[in-house]
Amino acid sequence: MTVVAETADATESDAEVIGRAVRQPEAFAALFDRHYRRIFAYAARRLGAGIAEDVAAETFLIAFDRRDRYDLGRADAGPWLYGIAANLIARHDRAEARHLRALARSGEAVAIEFDADAVAGRLDATAVRGRLAEALAALPAAEREVLLLVAWAGLNGPDVAVALDIPAGTARSRLHRARTQMRAALMIEDDTETEQ
Amino acid sequence: MDDLEMLRAFGGPDPVPDPAVEARARTALLTRTMAAPLTPATGDVRQQPLTVPRRRWGRRIAVPVAAAVVVVATLVVIENAGPVGGGGGVVSVLPAARPANAADVVQHAANAAAGRSFTMPRPDQWMYLETRTTSGRGPGGFVAGGPYETETARAWFRIDGRQIARYRNGKLVTRPTMSPVEVKGDTYRYAQIARLPADPDAVLAWVRKDLGPLAAGARDGADQLVFTTINGILRNYLLPPPVEAAFFQALGRLSRVTLVPGAINLDGRPAIALARVQEGWLRDEILLDPQTYRLIGERSVAVADHTGTSDDGRWTVRKGTVQRYEVRVAAAIVDRPGQTG
Numbered sequence: 001m002t003v004v005a006e007t008a009d010a011t012e013s014d015a016e017v018i019g020r021a022v023r024q025p026e027a028f029a030a031l032f033d034r035h036y037r038r039i040f041a042y043a044a045r046r047l048g049a050g051i052a053e054d055v056a057a058e059t060f061l062i063a064f065d066r067r068d069r070y071d072l073g074r075a076d077a078g079p080w081l082y083g084i085a086a087n088l089i090a091r092h093d094r095a096e097a098r099h100l101r102a103l104a105r106s107g108e109a110v111a112i113e114f115d116a117d118a119v120a121g122r123l124d125a126t127a128v129r130g131r132l133a134e135a136l137a138a139l140p141a142a143e144r145e146v147l148l149l150v151a152w153a154g155l156n157g158p159d160v161a162v163a164l165d166i167p168a169g170t171a172r173s174r175l176h177r178a179r180t181q182m183r184a185a186l187m188i189e190d191d192t193e194t195e196q
Numbered sequence: 197m198d199d200l201e202m203l204r205a206f207g208g209p210d211p212v213p214d215p216a217v218e219a220r221a222r223t224a225l226l227t228r229t230m231a232a233p234l235t236p237a238t239g240d241v242r243q244q245p246l247t248v249p250r251r252r253w254g255r256r257i258a259v260p261v262a263a264a265v266v267v268v269a270t271l272v273v274i275e276n277a278g279p280v281g282g283g284g285g286v287v288s289v290l291p292a293a294r295p296a297n298a299a300d301v302v303q304h305a306a307n308a309a310a311g312r313s314f315t316m317p318r319p320d321q322w323m324y325l326e327t328r329t330t331s332g333r334g335p336g337g338f339v340a341g342g343p344y345e346t347e348t349a350r351a352w353f354r355i356d357g358r359q360i361a362r363y364r365n366g367k368l369v370t371r372p373t374m375s376p377v378e379v380k381g382d383t384y385r386y387a388q389i390a391r392l393p394a395d396p397d398a399v400l401a402w403v404r405k406d407l408g409p410l411a412a413g414a415r416d417g418a419d420q421l422v423f424t425t426i427n428g429i430l431r432n433y434l435l436p437p438p439v440e441a442a443f444f445q446a447l448g449r450l451s452r453v454t455l456v457p458g459a460i461n462l463d464g465r466p467a468i469a470l471a472r473v474q475e476g477w478l479r480d481e482i483l484l485d486p487q488t489y490r491l492i493g494e495r496s497v498a499v500a501d502h503t504g505t506s507d508d509g510r511w512t513v514r515k516g517t518v519q520r521y522e523v524r525v526a527a528a529i530v531d532r533p534g535q536t537g
Contacts, residue, residue, distance in 0.1 A: 025230070029226060029229065037218075041210040049211055053221070056213070057220070095418075125392035140331055140345065140347075142332070147203070150271055151207070152207050167478055169421055170478065170480075
């Protein structure tokens with residue numbers, strides 16, 4: 001007699017896969033196949049590919065171990081997985097600081113156009129990258145997490161709240177504060193600096 | 197391009213894992229699934245050996261467990277908080293005109309604001325705000341018992357929205373803001389807020405419209421996001437008193453907004469609070485001076501024990517733990533950046 005694990009088809013929700021994995025553990029592999037690359041990409045942006053390798057793998061082991069606690073009312077397991085990854089990422093603050101400095105030095109050009117009435121000029125790409133990295137590093141960890149789950153993982157506010165298990169209002173005010181900081185960091189210095 | 201789009205560009209295209217890396221991670225998961233009992237363990241997963249053949253794991257997983265046990269709460273609320281109307285036994289700091297409930301506070305705050313003199317600032321003037329924020333560190337930003345970090349922010353915002361001034365390396369630097377048309381989302385121009393009709397229904401309708409479908413997605417109902425948004429507006433702007441009064445009255449029209457009448461002590465200053473509990477455990481408080489009803493800050497406090505379930509269960513927030521507080525140190529309309537009042 002041959003036992004073949006049912007494979008998930010595209011119509012099966014994440015919640016259904018997880019529910020099935022409670023009795024049929026190997027079904028959980030379907031969740032890996034659906035989400036691993038997203039989780040890896042997020043971790044790699046935060047920490048670089050080397051540590052992301054560990055974080056992404058560990059995310060799915062932890063998720064598997066806690067599969068019986070998953071809220072089966074949530075069809076998409078993405079926010080849950082990002083939340084697990086975020087908590088693993090938070091243990092690597094030094095690596096994150098290093099990685100941000102590396103991101104500041106390399107990568108794609110980012111150009112900003114400024115309000116023409118307010119200033120003549122634009123920041124060059126290197127300056128923008130440096131400012132973004134500096135501002136991200138300066139954010140409180142909790143605000144950085146919310147901001148990057150939105151900007152880099154593509155989650156919306158309510159999904160971030162689910163991912164981090166924080167109230168939606170808290171997620172929103174953190175996002176607001178973080179974005180205010182980022183905007184402030186992206187301003188060009190005026191010609192006239194006021195000395196005090 | 198707004199700030200989020202710039203961050204996306206900064207982060208670059210999606211990093212793709214090496215196929216060997218992905219295969220190793222998948223094998224580790226499959227190994228785990230094959231070793232699993234049919235009914236999954238609900239205990240502490242960290243007690244099980246992890247089987248991915250990579251370095252460093254054991255140590256990284258062990259550390260947070262120890263840390264969670266060792267740290268001790270340093271900030272615990274000592275207060276006498278009650279629901280609306282639950283004044284029995286609560287010692288108020290108010291010598292007179294003691295508010296009995298949130299509606300009273302809202303009315304007092306509105307009256308006090310209406311009696312304040314205020315000149316609508318010119319576009320070339322500046323709004324100065326100085327705040328001191330104490331918050332938790334760590335992944336969810338919640339404080340299971342410390343550590344906390346405190347930060348003071350001082351900034352001058354030009355009323356026309358075109359410039360911001362801050363100290364940078366000891367020097368006051370004035371910079372243009374990003375083009376307002378490029379900044380989408382939840383930042384408002386001063387005039388946009390200050391010229392709202394001084395009418396609670398009108399400001400409430402404006403906030404609800406601005407939030408749009410976003411509010412509907414909240415687990416805790418639309419009113420929580422409305423509360424958070426109004427809290428943010430009160431925090432970030434020094435508004436004409438009639439408009440500020442309208443926002444206070446709008447708070448009074450939201451569901452489950454309560455008075456925290458006890459003597460909350462914020463940096464040595466007594467305060468009363470208009471509050472709303474998020475998701476049954478986190479109370480967001482807008483703090484007012486009990487004499488003048490001016491805004492003096494805000495605070496978030498756990499009002500019930502809460503255990504996070506979305507991560508690997510490392511943190512439990514104990515009832516009474518302050519999660520964050522922010523003191524408005526100064527707020528003034530001034531003529532030039534650098535002036536503080």
